[in-house]
Amino acid sequence: MRQAALAVFALLVFALGSSASALDSPKVINLLDISRQDVQPINGFTFNRLPRAGDQFAIHDDLYKWAPGGKRGALAGGVEGIGEFQFVGEHNAKVLFFAQARVQGGSVVVQGMGLVRFDGPSTFTLPIVGGTGIYANARGYVVVRDLGNGNGDKSNAAFHLLP
Numbered sequence: 001m002r003q004a005a006l007a008v009f010a011l012l013v014f015a016l017g018s019s020a021s022a023l024d025s026p027k028v029i030n031l032l033d034i035s036r037q038d039v040q041p042i043n044g045f046t047f048n049r050l051p052r053a054g055d056q057f058a059i060h061d062d063l064y065k066w067a068p069g070g071k072r073g074a075l076a077g078g079v080e081g082i083g084e085f086q087f088v089g090e091h092n093a094k095v096l097f098f099a100q101a102r103v104q105g106g107s108v109v110v111q112g113m114g115l116v117r118f119d120g121p122s123t124f125t126l127p128i129v130g131g132t133g134i135y136a137n138a139r140g141y142v143v144v145r146d147l148g149n150g151n152g153d154k155s156n157a158a159f160h161l162l163p
Contacts, residue, residue, distance in 0.1 A: 026140075027161045030066035031076060033144075035059075035153045042082070050118075051085040051093060058082060059099055063157075070147065070156065077103035081110075092117045097126060106133020108159075110142055121146035128159070 042056040059081040065073030081099025098111045108131040114124035123145045131138040140162040147154045 025163060029159045029161065031157045031159070032064040032066050032070070032072055033079065033155045033157050034062050034064065034072070036061060051088050053085055053088055056082055056084045059097075063101060063103070066156070077101055086113070091119050092122075103135075106135040107131055108135050108138050114144070121148065128161070 039058045039060045042058055045051065045055040045057060047057070059079060061079045062075060063077045063079060065076050067073035079099050079101045081097060083095045083097050085093050086096050087094040093116050095114050095116050096112075097114055099109070101108045101110070109129050110126050111129050112126035114122070114126060116122045116124075123143065125141050125143050128138050128140045128142060130136070138161065140160045142160070143158045145156045145158070147156055
């Protein structure tokens with residue numbers, strides 16, 4: 001569950017090849033997000049129990065280019081962020097994500113609410129709210145899709161950059 005939330009968040013934050021302000025038409029960029037295992041707990045929450053509202057976790061992921069067949073391409077950047085559980089139910093939880101993806105030329109910022117499933121893969125959409133460098137005016141959304149059994153250690157992030 002922890003890894004799924006981390007991976008999803010990380011994917012949400014990665015920016016790609018060109019400035020959103022330089023786009024003439026919408027552009028979709030796919031990345032592969034791999035969660036790192038060296039994330040430090042926040043306030044003692046280590047995913048050794050079901051989360052409670054207010055529990056937080058850090059996100060520290062590596063981003064890779066999407067290769068044919070969904071395989072790992074070249075390293076493209078990284079994501080740091082935080083997730084906070086807002087509502088926790090029996091089978092899912094609403095998590096507020098805030099993350100920044102570092103990539104060549106700048107960074108992209110994602111912030112929003114996602115529904116994380118405890119019993120299988122999660123898919124959710126988060127808004128891109130800005131960035132730095134060549135991504136300073138980035139706008140759009142990212143669709144994060146867990147690849148696997150819901151543990152979230154590997155996800156696809158499809159960034160929809162708007163002109």
